[in-house]
Amino acid sequence: xxxxxxxxxxxxxxxxxxxxxxxxxxxxxxxxxxxxxxxxxxxxxxxxxxxxxxxxxxxxxxxxxxxxxxxxxxxxxxxxxxxxxxxxxxxxxxxxxxxxxxxxxxxxxxxxxxxxxxxxxxxxxxxxxxxxxxxxxxxxxxxxxxxxxxxxxxxxxxxxxxxxxxxxxxxxxxxxxxxxxxxxxxxxxxxxxxxxxxxxxxxxxxxxxxxxxxxxxxxxxxxxxxxxxxxxxxxxxxxxxxxxxxxxxxxxxxxxxxxxxxxxxxxxxxxxxxxxxxxxxxxxxxxxxxxxxxxxxxxxxxxxxxxxxxxxxxxxxxxxxxxxx
Amino acid sequence: xxxxxxxxxxxxxxxxxxxxxxxxxxxxxxxxxxxxxxxxxxxxxxxxxxxxxxxxxxxxxxxxxxxxxxxxxxxxxxxxxxxxxxxxxxxxxxxxxxxxxxxxxxxxxxxxxxxxxxxxxxxxxxxxxxxxxxxxxxxxxxxxxxxxxxxxxxxxxxxxxxxxxxxxxxxxxxxxxxxxxxxxxxxxxxxxxxxxxxxxxxxxxxxxxxxxxxxxxxxxxxxxxxxxxxxxxxxxxxxxxxxxxxxxxxxxxxxxxxxxxxxxxxxxxxxxxx
Ligand SMILES: Nc1ncnc2c1ncn2[C@@H]1O[C@H](COP(=O)(O)OP(=O)(O)O)[C@@H](O)[C@H]1O
Ligand SMILES: [Mg+2]
Numbered sequence: 001x002x003x004x005x006x007x008x009x010x011x012x013x014x015x016x017x018x019x020x021x022x023x024x025x026x027x028x029x030x031x032x033x034x035x036x037x038x039x040x041x042x043x044x045x046x047x048x049x050x051x052x053x054x055x056x057x058x059x060x061x062x063x064x065x066x067x068x069x070x071x072x073x074x075x076x077x078x079x080x081x082x083x084x085x086x087x088x089x090x091x092x093x094x095x096x097x098x099x100x101x102x103x104x105x106x107x108x109x110x111x112x113x114x115x116x117x118x119x120x121x122x123x124x125x126x127x128x129x130x131x132x133x134x135x136x137x138x139x140x141x142x143x144x145x146x147x148x149x150x151x152x153x154x155x156x157x158x159x160x161x162x163x164x165x166x167x168x169x170x171x172x173x174x175x176x177x178x179x180x181x182x183x184x185x186x187x188x189x190x191x192x193x194x195x196x197x198x199x200x201x202x203x204x205x206x207x208x209x210x211x212x213x214x215x216x217x218x219x220x221x222x223x224x225x226x227x228x229x230x231x232x233x234x235x236x237x238x239x240x241x242x243x244x245x246x247x248x249x250x251x252x253x254x255x256x257x258x259x260x261x262x263x264x265x266x267x268x269x270x271x272x273x274x275x276x277x278x279x280x281x282x283x284x285x286x287x288x289x290x291x292x293x294x295x296x297x298x299x300x301x302x303x304x305x306x307x308x309x310x311x312x313x314x315x316x317x318x319x320x321x322x323x324x325x
Numbered sequence: 326x327x328x329x330x331x332x333x334x335x336x337x338x339x340x341x342x343x344x345x346x347x348x349x350x351x352x353x354x355x356x357x358x359x360x361x362x363x364x365x366x367x368x369x370x371x372x373x374x375x376x377x378x379x380x381x382x383x384x385x386x387x388x389x390x391x392x393x394x395x396x397x398x399x400x401x402x403x404x405x406x407x408x409x410x411x412x413x414x415x416x417x418x419x420x421x422x423x424x425x426x427x428x429x430x431x432x433x434x435x436x437x438x439x440x441x442x443x444x445x446x447x448x449x450x451x452x453x454x455x456x457x458x459x460x461x462x463x464x465x466x467x468x469x470x471x472x473x474x475x476x477x478x479x480x481x482x483x484x485x486x487x488x489x490x491x492x493x494x495x496x497x498x499x500x501x502x503x504x505x506x507x508x509x510x511x512x513x514x515x516x517x518x519x520x521x522x523x524x525x526x527x528x529x530x531x532x533x534x535x536x537x538x539x540x541x542x543x544x545x546x547x548x549x550x551x552x553x554x555x556x557x558x559x560x561x562x563x564x565x566x567x568x569x570x571x572x573x574x575x576x577x578x579x580x581x582x583x584x585x586x587x588x589x590x591x592x593x594x595x596x597x598x599x
Contacts (some may be wrong), residue, residue: 207437208437210395210431211433211437211500212454213392214430215427215450216427216451216507217423221438221454225454226439229442230440232440
């Protein structure tokens with residue numbers, strides 16, 4: 001192989017390479033790049049798992065079920081690293097985000113594809129796409145400075161004034177909360193959801209829409225009974241893709257969630273997510289056993305993201321094959 | 326009955342003398358100002374099959390879709406002239422399109438059952454759109470519509486199977502059942518057999534002849550034998566100078582295929598163009 005390559009190079013230098021040999025070089029370069037990429041990916045995953053192993057060995061199931069996070073310092077045997085609050089916080093914020101994004105995003109996609117006059121379609125579509133271009137720290141700062149006061153002054157008191165509001169939503173203390181994090185995440189994943197759901201809705205065969213209308217269905221019935229059911233698998237896929245993004249979002253969440261390691265289930269209470277905890281603890285953890293525990297949380301987050309993204313790809317391609325019969 | 330030149334059959338009845346289910350007066354359809362069909366005028370006889378024939382692009386589909394206002398969805402489409410359903414002007418008469426479309430059903434070129442619905446749900450979809458909720462009513466309607474569409478016997482054991490499990494011909498008959506369940510007065514069919522094999526085609530042709538006892542049928546076909554086999558009245562459309570479809574001749578089918586009035590009709594049915 002080496003000698004072949006050097007021959008090729010010599011011929012290249014002489015300016016008359018045969019095309020078969022040049023293709024050989026080209027393939028070699030492409031294959032090496034692909035191989036390198038595969039090695040880097042494996043190394044990436046492998047080193048995270050490797051770093052997580054000591055924590056898994058020492059903490060065991062406590063990593064998933066424990067709620068204290070204390071470092072034993074010089075005596076690692078005293079360390080307790082429980083990730084339950086981060087896990088529940090991640091699930092709660094992501095669920096809030098996905099529910100909001102799916103409801104608002106599906107409506108937006110229907111409006112852009114079917115309901116708005118054409119000059120407004122472009123404006124609406126561009127606006128949503130531009131949301132994706134805003135750096136996440138901007139969302140975080142905006143959430144912290146603009147929305148958090150609003151949660152204290154308006155949203156929180158309103159939710160608390162509902163019957164049973166305190167029990168369900170918790171009492172508003174600071175604006176930073178699971179709810180605010182979920183809301184900011186919803187806006188951040190909206191462009192992703194809308195991009196896929198627009199494609200899904202746009203791919204619902206026109207002949208089905210016509211079939212529906214020709215039976216006397218109204219426009220709303222056509223949307224509810226024909227378009228959304230036909231696209232439901234793809235819309236689930238879009239939701240899963242958005243969920244994958246919400247799970248891993250870090251910077252914005254750190255700024256709006258309150259960052260307290262507490263097992264909270266009420267949306268107006270503060271909390272923490274896997275990603276935000278890893279980012280905020282990193283500085284003090286380097287070189288200690290706490291670092292291994294953070295790697296374990298990272299591995300969990302990675303597995304969840306990969307799983308969700310795999311599911312989303314499967315759903316979206318199942319939708320494609322459904323409508324392209 | 327009346328004497329029509331070129332017809333000697335004593336059983337012959339001129340469908341043009343029957344009561345009209347729909348009437349078209351100077352109907353034109355344009356897309357973005359470009360005329361696709363121009364000045365079509367004829368009556369659709371009640372409880373008969375009317376065929377629209379003509380070469381590809383002569384505006385058959387376009388004309389058919391003006392009859393249930395399906396062009397309302399198409400940007401840039403405009404329909405002019407007058408179309409009556411009975412005495413009601415379907416564009417100017419104030420009849421809601423949802424009501425209109427439950428009185429004028431449609432079957433499309435490619436079978437298009439709702440893929441996420443079962444056979445049963447497809448059959449009753451139109452009734453549900455129209456607000457029928459009672460299970461006994463829906464059940465009875467499903468059986469009756471599927472029976473009318475010659476499908477009941479083969480699906481009664483698997484009403485909860487998905488529509489996609491049916492063959493192409495069965496799917497098309499399900500679409501016919503779906504349209505019939507709403508009990509429309511008129512059934513529009515746009516080349517309903519063009520995607521089907523000969524046996525399925527024959528079944529649907531026989532079905533049309535049976536169905537006309539209760540519903541008026543307008544069928545688009547580019548298959549002249551089909552028009553000759555199933556229809557009572559035939560309208561022949563042809564593109565004019567500016568490529569807009571024009572009505573060349575509307576005659577009783579028997580006459581149109583044996584002694585057409587227009588030379589261009591003769592040329593077409595003898596396969597000289599199209
Ligand atoms: N939605 C549409 N937009 C623009 N032009 C159309 C549309 N539908 C049909 N046409 C035009 O109208 C003419 C007649 O088409 P069509 O009614 O489909 O013919 P046929 O069914 O007889 O083959 C064609 O020139 C076609 O391009
Ligand atoms: Mg056509």
